[in-house]
Amino acid sequence: MNRIYFDNAATTPLDPLVLESMMPFLTEKFGNPSSIYSYGRETRMAIENARKTVAKILNAHPSEIFFTSGGTESTNTAINASVRDLGCKKIITSPLEHHATLHCVEHLVKTGEAEVSYVKVLPNGHIDMNDLDRLLADSKEKVLVTLMHANNEIGNITDIEQVGNLCKKYNAIFHSDTVQTVGHYAFDMRKLPMHFITGSGHKFHGPKGVGILYINENIKINPFINGGNQERNMRAGTENIYGIVGFAKALEIATSNQENDSEYIRGLKNYMKQKLLENIPGVYFNGDYEGKSLYTVLSAAFPETDKSEMLLFNLDINNICASGGSACTSGASVGSHVISAISKDSNQSTVRFSFSKYNTKEEIDVVVEKLKEMI
Ligand code: PLP
Numbered sequence: 217m218n219r220i221y222f223d224n225a226a227t228t229p230l231d232p233l234v235l236e237s238m239m240p241f242l243t244e245k246f247g248n249p250s251s252i253y254s255y256g257r258e259t260r261m262a263i264e265n266a267r268k269t270v271a272k273i274l275n276a277h278p279s280e281i282f283f284t285s286g287g288t289e290s291t292n293t294a295i296n297a298s299v300r301d302l303g304c305k306k307i308i309t310s311p312l313e314h315h316a317t318l319h320c321v322e323h324l325v326k327t328g329e330a331e332v333s334y335v336k337v338l339p340n341g342h343i344d345m346n347d348l349d350r351l352l353a354d355s356k357e358k359v360l361v362t363l364m365h366a367n368n369e370i371g372n373i374t375d376i377e378q379v380g381n382l383c384k385k386y387n388a389i390f391h392s393d394t395v396q397t398v399g400h401y402a403f404d405m406r407k408l409p410m411h412f413i414t415g416s417g418h419k420f421h422g423p424k425g426v427g428i429l430y431i432n433e434n435i436k437i438n439p440f441i442n443g444g445n446q447e448r449n450m451r452a453g454t455e456n457i458y459g460i461v462g463f464a465k466a467l468e469i470a471t472s473n474q475e476n477d478s479e480y481i482r483g484l485k486n487y488m489k490q491k492l493l494e495n496i497p498g499v500y501f502n503g504d505y506e507g508k509s510l511y512t513v514l515s516a517a518f519p520e521t522d523k524s525e526m527l528l529f530n531l532d533i534n535n536i537c538a539s540g541g542s543a544c545t546s547g548a549s550v551g552s553h554v555i556s557a558i559s560k561d562s563n564q565s566t567v568r569f570s571f572s573k574y575n576t577k578e579e580i581d582v583v584v585e586k587l588k589e590m591i
Pocket of ligand 1 (some may be wrong): 225226285286287288289314316364366367368393395396415416417425427
């Protein structure tokens with residue numbers, strides 16, 4: 217039986233056209249971009265072209281785009297710089313953030329560099345905007361608000377423009393983990409009231425280990441890796457050229473096909489939802505799945521039975537790849553901090569199905585048939 221891959225929020229397969237764009241930089245175009253001779257100029261040019269491509273798509277200035285090793289580094293950089301360079305002594309975040317955010321914030325609290333407040337979460341998994349307003353109004357010190365654009369486990373999308381406007385009102389710094397949305401939704405950084413956003417190539421059919429940090433031009437932070445003068449003295453180290461080229465190509469492809477791909481993938485999500493409702497008694501869905509939600513993610517809660525406890529394990533045996541949550545490492549679907557923060561029912565078995573342009577309805581039919589045997 218062929219493998220069925222429904223874990224695209226974790227990572228996506230590389231688009232063959234992206235690989236093609238990267239290949240010359242893994243072979244003949246190997247020069248160090250800091251070198252002055254032709255080999256170096258060639259790769260320097262590739263990096264700067266990639267930066268221009270990314271900036272144009274996000275409607276940002278090229279000088280606002282920094283290439284990093286991915287979402288985790290970008291988020292850590294934004295949060296650490298806000299505290300250490302921009303004077304934010306208080307952080308407002310939510311319990312539903314990715315560990316890249318939560319663990320970074322916890323570390324700053326542990327070292328005594330910042331205090332944290334967690335904004336209230338509504339039962340549908342959205343953050344309580346009134347509570348955010350109240351927390352901002354009550355803060356005496358300069359605040360960093362770090363709230364993700366879309367939740368990787370339940371798919372909920374936060375209105376970042378609304379959050380940004382609140383931050384503006386209270387003169388707070390706003391960082392958003394946009395790893396699940398860059399490459400899937402349009403961004404206009406000239407209009408959005410935000411200081412930092414992040415992106416990760418492997419979430420939209422680009423390579424792993426490369427991402428971006430957008431830093432608004434009005435923000436000045438210190439270098440985040442010290443050493444050579446790469447990335448305009450901000451992030452030292454010889455550049456991941458093929459990764460950077462692949463990131464830009466993947467973003468270009470994703471953007472030019474966004475309308476068709478998103479419609480197709482949304483169709484898959486709705487089809488899976490319908491099929492599950494028809495075939496699995498007691499199934500329900502986490503988050504605002506029919507409202508402000510990623511078209512790529514469907515978080516399904518299955519009733520607890522003897523068999524459903526080992527659902528992910530059994531899916532794996534049947535060559536079906538899906539996930540239980542970011543903290544889930546075993547076959548059992550326990551351990552998701554997101555599900556436990558919003559769940560009304562601790563006995564549910566949660567499986568996150570997440571789709572890409574490479575999935576089909578036929579695959580969904582196979583998975584639902586298998587699930588019927590497993591519950
Ligand atoms: N933030 C979110 C919402 C994610 O889904 C991920 C990926 O798992 C990350 C951050 C981390 O990104 P990366 O794997 O590029 O470090």
